[in-house]
Amino acid sequence: MAATTETTGHRSAWRIAGKGIPVKDAREKVTGSLKYAVDLEVQGMVHGKILRSPHAHARIVSIDTTRAEALPGVLGVVTHHDTPQNVWENAWFNYRGKILDGIARFHGDDMAAVAAVSEDVAEAALGLIDVEYELLDAVFDPEEAMQPEAPQIREEGNLRDPYVVEWGDVAKGADEADFIVETEIRFASQQMAPLGRNACIAEWNGDRVTLWTSSQTPSELRDGIHEAFGIPLSRVRVIALPSGSSFGNWWSANFMLITALLARKVRKPVKIELSNEECMATVKRRHIEISRGRMGCRNDGTLTLAEFDHIIDNGGYGFKDDVGFFCVDNWGRAEHGHYAIHGVNTNLLTAGCMRAVGDVTLGSVVERVADMCAIRLGMDPVEFRLKNQIKPGERLRMQHSRQYMKGSLEQYLEGISEKQRQEWPKLFHLSSGSTDEILRKGAEAFEWSSKWKGWGVPYAVDGPRRRAVGVGTGAHVCGVEFEGNVSAVVRINPDGSAKVHCAVGRQGQGSETTQAQVAAEELGIPFDKVEIETGDTDSCPWSHGSLASNTMYRVGWATRAAANDAKRQLLEIAGREFFDSPRQELDVADGVIYSRDPNKRNIRITVEEALNHFRGTDALGQASSITGRPQGPMPPASTFARHFAAHFVDVEVDIETGEIRLLDFLATQDSGTIMNPQVMKNQMIGGAICGAGFAIYEALSFDDDGRILNANLLDYKLLRAADFPLRGDVIYGDSYDPVGPFGARSAGEAPAAAAGPAIAQAVYNAVGTWVDMPMTPENVVTALDALH
Amino acid sequence: MMIRMTVNGRAFDLDAKPHERLCDLLRRALGLHGVRVSCSEGECGSCTVIMDGEPVTSCLVLAMQAEGREIVTIEGLGNEDNLHPIQEAFIEEQGFQCAFCTPGFIMAAKAFLDENPDPTEEEAAMAMSGNICRCGAYPYIVKSVMNAAARLKEGGSVSNTG
Numbered sequence: 001m002a003a004t005t006e007t008t009g010h011r012s013a014w015r016i017a018g019k020g021i022p023v024k025d026a027r028e029k030v031t032g033s034l035k036y037a038v039d040l041e042v043q044g045m046v047h048g049k050i051l052r053s054p055h056a057h058a059r060i061v062s063i064d065t066t067r068a069e070a071l072p073g074v075l076g077v078v079t080h081h082d083t084p085q086n087v088w089e090n091a092w093f094n095y096r097g098k099i100l101d102g103i104a105r106f107h108g109d110d111m112a113a114v115a116a117v118s119e120d121v122a123e124a125a126l127g128l129i130d131v132e133y134e135l136l137d138a139v140f141d142p143e144e145a146m147q148p149e150a151p152q153i154r155e156e157g158n159l160r161d162p163y164v165v166e167w168g169d170v171a172k173g174a175d176e177a178d179f180i181v182e183t184e185i186r187f188a189s190q191q192m193a194p195l196g197r198n199a200c201i202a203e204w205n206g207d208r209v210t211l212w213t214s215s216q217t218p219s220e221l222r223d224g225i226h227e228a229f230g231i232p233l234s235r236v237r238v239i240a241l242p243s244g245s246s247f248g249n250w251w252s253a254n255f256m257l258i259t260a261l262l263a264r265k266v267r268k269p270v271k272i273e274l275s276n277e278e279c280m281a282t283v284k285r286r287h288i289e290i291s292r293g294r295m296g297c298r299n300d301g302t303l304t305l306a307e308f309d310h311i312i313d314n315g316g317y318g319f320k321d322d323v324g325f326f327c328v329d330n331w332g333r334a335e336h337g338h339y340a341i342h343g344v345n346t347n348l349l350t351a352g353c354m355r356a357v358g359d360v361t362l363g364s365v366v367e368r369v370a371d372m373c374a375i376r377l378g379m380d381p382v383e384f385r386l387k388n389q390i391k392p393g394e395r396l397r398m399q400h401s402r403q404y405m406k407g408s409l410e411q412y413l414e415g416i417s418e419k420q421r422q423e424w425p426k427l428f429h430l431s432s433g434s435t436d437e438i439l440r441k442g443a444e445a446f447e448w449s450s451k452w453k454g455w456g457v458p459y460a461v462d463g464p465r466r467r468a469v470g471v472g473t474g475a476h477v478c479g480v481e482f483e484g485n486v487s488a489v490v491r492i493n494p495d496g497s498a499k500v501h502c503a504v505g506r507q508g509q510g511s512e513t514t515q516a517q518v519a520a521e522e523l524g525i526p527f528d529k530v531e532i533e534t535g536d537t538d539s540c541p542w543s544h545g546s547l548a549s550n551t552m553y554r555v556g557w558a559t560r561a562a563a564n565d566a567k568r569q570l571l572e573i574a575g576r577e578f579f580d581s582p583r584q585e586l587d588v589a590d591g592v593i594y595s596r597d598p599n600k601r602n603i604r605i606t607v608e609e610a611l612n613h614f615r616g617t618d619a620l621g622q623a624s625s626i627t628g629r630p631q632g633p634m635p636p637a638s639t640f641a642r643h644f645a646a647h648f649v650d651v652e653v654d655i656e657t658g659e660i661r662l663l664d665f666l667a668t669q670d671s672g673t674i675m676n677p678q679v680m681k682n683q684m685i686g687g688a689i690c691g692a693g694f695a696i697y698e699a700l701s702f703d704d705d706g707r708i709l710n711a712n713l714l715d716y717k718l719l720r721a722a723d724f725p726l727r728g729d730v731i732y733g734d735s736y737d738p739v740g741p742f743g744a745r746s747a748g749e750a751p752a753a754a755a756g757p758a759i760a761q762a763v764y765n766a767v768g769t770w771v772d773m774p775m776t777p778e779n780v781v782t783a784l785d786a787l788h
Numbered sequence: 789m790m791i792r793m794t795v796n797g798r799a800f801d802l803d804a805k806p807h808e809r810l811c812d813l814l815r816r817a818l819g820l821h822g823v824r825v826s827c828s829e830g831e832c833g834s835c836t837v838i839m840d841g842e843p844v845t846s847c848l849v850l851a852m853q854a855e856g857r858e859i860v861t862i863e864g865l866g867n868e869d870n871l872h873p874i875q876e877a878f879i880e881e882q883g884f885q886c887a888f889c890t891p892g893f894i895m896a897a898k899a900f901l902d903e904n905p906d907p908t909e910e911e912a913a914m915a916m917s918g919n920i921c922r923c924g925a926y927p928y929i930v931k932s933v934m935n936a937a938a939r940l941k942e943g944g945s946v947s948n949t950g
Contacts, residue, residue, distance in 0.1 A: 022879050022880075023882070025887075026879045026882075027868045027879070027916050028868070028873070029884055029887030029890055030871065030875040030878045030879055030884070030887070030890055030891075031822065031863070031866060031868050031871070031875060031891075032820075032821065032822020032823075032824070032861075032862035032863060032864060032890070032891040033821075033822065033867075033868065034887060035821065036888065038825075039821040081831040085903035113860075160881075163899055179825050193922055194922065195826050195827075195832055195834065195886075195888050195889055195920060195921070195922040195923075196824065196826055196834070196886065196888035197825075197826055242886070242888065244826070244886045244922070245885070245886050245888065245890075245922035245923045246886075247922075275828070276826060276827050276828055276829075290811065358872060430800040468802055506889060507886060508884075508885035508886025508888075510885070511886060678882045679882070681928070682882055682884075682923070682924075682925055682928060683884070683885075685884055685924060685925070685926075685927055686923045686925060686929070687924070688924070689924030689926065690924060712827065712831075712920060712926075713826075713827040713829065713832050713920065714827075714829055714831050715806035718920055718922065719924070719926070720916075720917040720919075720920065720926070721912075721913045721914075721916040721917045721919075721921075721929060722910075722913040722914050722916075722917040723917075724924070724926050724927065725927070726909050726910075726913060726927050726930050726931075727927065728927035728928055728931060
């Protein structure tokens with residue numbers, strides 16, 4: 001499908017798109033009947049447990065499983081000696097390694113696994129595996145790990161090539177500035193803290209394997225099994241079940257591959273169920289990031305320069321060289337820019353993409369430095385953002401596709417047909433939306449101009465308590481083209497119902513509902529006649545899954561295109577058999593096919609009748625169901641689509657105890673058409689709470705040996721109901737995207753990026769100084785002490 | 789060891805291991821998967837059930853401590869054909885995303901509204917703070933509790949054991 005000529009004016013005609021329909025699985029969710037992977041069992045299943053390294057960096061010299069194998073009830077043990085030595089990769093370099101290779105790269109790393117008749121026996125057997133380790137020097141600090149003499153954690157070395165985004169001439173940007181401000185920030189690591197844990201069941205039938213697990217990325221997991229075991233994709237079936245809160249934790253994880261390895265060894269279905277501690281200490285976390293940056297500004301408030309040098313620690317198995325930092329685009333009006341990102345491995349738990357990766361961290365730094373410019377000018381932060389943030393049609397700076405599309409960017413562009421060029425939005429220019437409208441609407445609804453009293457000035461002082469407001473913005477991509485393009489299949493059944501097949505998983509963000517809305521609106525059949533499969537790789541075509549804010553924009557595009565193709569076929573049949581009309585004269589509404597020709601108004605054929613017409617007469621059965629798929633390539637979203645959030649917060653800081661309370665919070669967002677406002681508000685507020693956790697509560701704590709000290713929900717503090725303002729209303733921008741389905745773009749990550757900068761700025765306004773994140777009472781008091 | 793308890797209005801004799809937790813027994817022996825287990829240390833509240841009218845985190849209760857007690861789980865509150873007003877309220881306000889925590893929140897809300905049928909939003913928020921929703925649906929969870937209070941006051945039909 002080409003870019004659309006629809007506009008916001010078309011919205012009034014929609015019956016399903018844009019409606020706040022309760023999510024499809026609402027009844028299962030409130031009755032507890034929804035099944036997650038931890039709830040699943042299969043006939044004849046046995047249980048697996050993983051042996052974990054007690055060292056941060058070590059090599060197995062010898063491993064003896066004799067005593068473990070002799071324990072009654074043990075069915076088998078796998079070590080690196082049983083493991084195919086193929087490297088598998090998780091999506092976007094979140095993991096790169098072998099399933100087991102006899103080297104521990106972080107405390108808690110997978111070393112071996114046992115299958116037994118019960119979890120208790122498997123656990124007991126782990127203690128009977130005799131391992132002799134050779135300890136290796138470990139490195140935990142990202143900057144130390146970058147040094148050539150540092151212990152090397154991977155064959156490829158610790159340090160990735162820098163990922164650079166640059167435009168203009170930074171020296172010129174510095175010359176043209178009336179002043180330059182700079183800062184350095186070191187962030188702690190946030191943990192996904194995935195409520196609900198996870199499990200995986202693997203079963204081999206002959207040389208075919210089936211996995212059941214909670215995953216956002218069923219296709220990527222299938223690819224991982226294919227790579228690691230060296231077997232054809234056709235022999236791998238992944239059935240992704242709904243997950244608890246994931247935030248990026250449940251893509252593909254090595255424990256899933258270990259489950260498959262164990263199941264192959266013992267020739268029985270094996271289930272590995274992770275404990276809460278394993279979920280928090282052995283899978284993934286947000287990167288530790290260190291950023292140094294400066295911005296140059298004219299006295300009129302125009303940015304001339306943005307220059308940032310940013311380090312991300314990948315832990316043991318991450319392999320990223322960039323973190324998807326779309327704050328660069330949001331502040332891309334700076335005339336000259338240079339951003340360099342350095343990915344480095346450490347002997348800490350693997351780090352990977354957590355919700356709004358990069359834009360939570362580097363975004364906070366860029367917003368901070370921009371605020372420092374505004375402070376210097378005494379300019380209102382809303383005004384400073386309006387002046388310096390990107391507008392639709394302007395040049396984007398991030399050129400992700402350069403890396404992930406096949407060949408070079410030039411080759412990619414050469415491969416685009418002239419027709420596509422004309423149909424698609426202008427590449428590397430923002431297609432629609434920005435912070436502009438939502439900042440204005442939000443400021444008005446929040447009564448910003450009466451609450452903001454100037455930089456570092458609280459609006460109320462009551463004893464030790466200071467109250468002030470802040471504003472922050474965040475942006476993120478709407479999907480990235482790495483590793484392939486997404487697809488979807490829409491099938492119309494003989495009874496007039498339809499089924500969507502798209503591999504986006506189900507992590508609670510409502511995509512099973514919003515994708516079904518897209519299909520139902522396009523097909524013209526009632527919403528309750530559309531069902532959806534999001535997890536079975538045997539029926540769903542390839543998709544990245546729910547990551548990089550892909551789902552509504554890119555998968556939604558594919559779902560609409562597939563529905564459009566199915567509808568085209570349906571109308572061709574109906575035109576030929578019932579209307580004697582070309583399909584272009586026909587349409588479907590509420591499950592009924594009708595003609596726009598006034599002379600044929602009396603012909604009304606239901607979708608069910610149209611399909612059933614052939615059941616008796618069409619010997620080949622070719623039309624008893626219709627299968628639609630996208631008929632052309634999707635425009636490359638990363639080159640023109642972003643989503644934006646602006647958050648307004650009112651805080652109270654107690655300067656004696658250092659405690660921060662959030663008094664009021666207003667979330668606004670520009671995601672184009674809002675496919676389902678009920679789903680959307682939860683994405684916005686949920687994102688804000690994730691970002692607020694990063695800003696004021698959450699940090700993993702490591703000991704001197706790289707072990708995580710707070711891998712539990714007692715010591716790792718999360719916000720609770722009374723910690724976040726109860727106001728639940730949100731504000732949407734009114735933009736209409738030319739490519740996204742029915743004008744929609746993506747949603748889930750920009751809100752996680754906007755909350756932190758808003759809270760940090762409000763705290764600054766309350767106490768007159770910046771506080772390190774997470775802004776715990778201790779960090780608040782430390783920052784206040786430094787003032788004196 | 790055999791333990792007799794009443795679960796969702798019916799009596800059961802259940803064979804429990806000596807160290808078995810109540811949450812595991814309810815899931816294993818009775819297939820009550822609405823008893824969700826996440827943190828296993830009483831922090832997240834996902835496994836909340838009502839024991840003799842009091843909300844308890846069933847990961848911190850040994851199965852044998854439930855001997856002779858009356859247990860209500862989410863499955864006893866309502867089912868997909870006959871939702872409890874609190875469940876209807878959670879749907880109307882969309883007080884969830886992934887919903888792993890939802891049964892625990894609904895059971896906590898049930899116990900809270902039994903005690904305080906006419907709460908303020910602040911009281912409801914405080915009462916819901918024993919549970920964790922990592923997706924961050926909190927404002928809508930609190931609205932769900934207020935919505936449920938209104939439904940229950942109107943005498944919404946409650947025909948089941950809850």
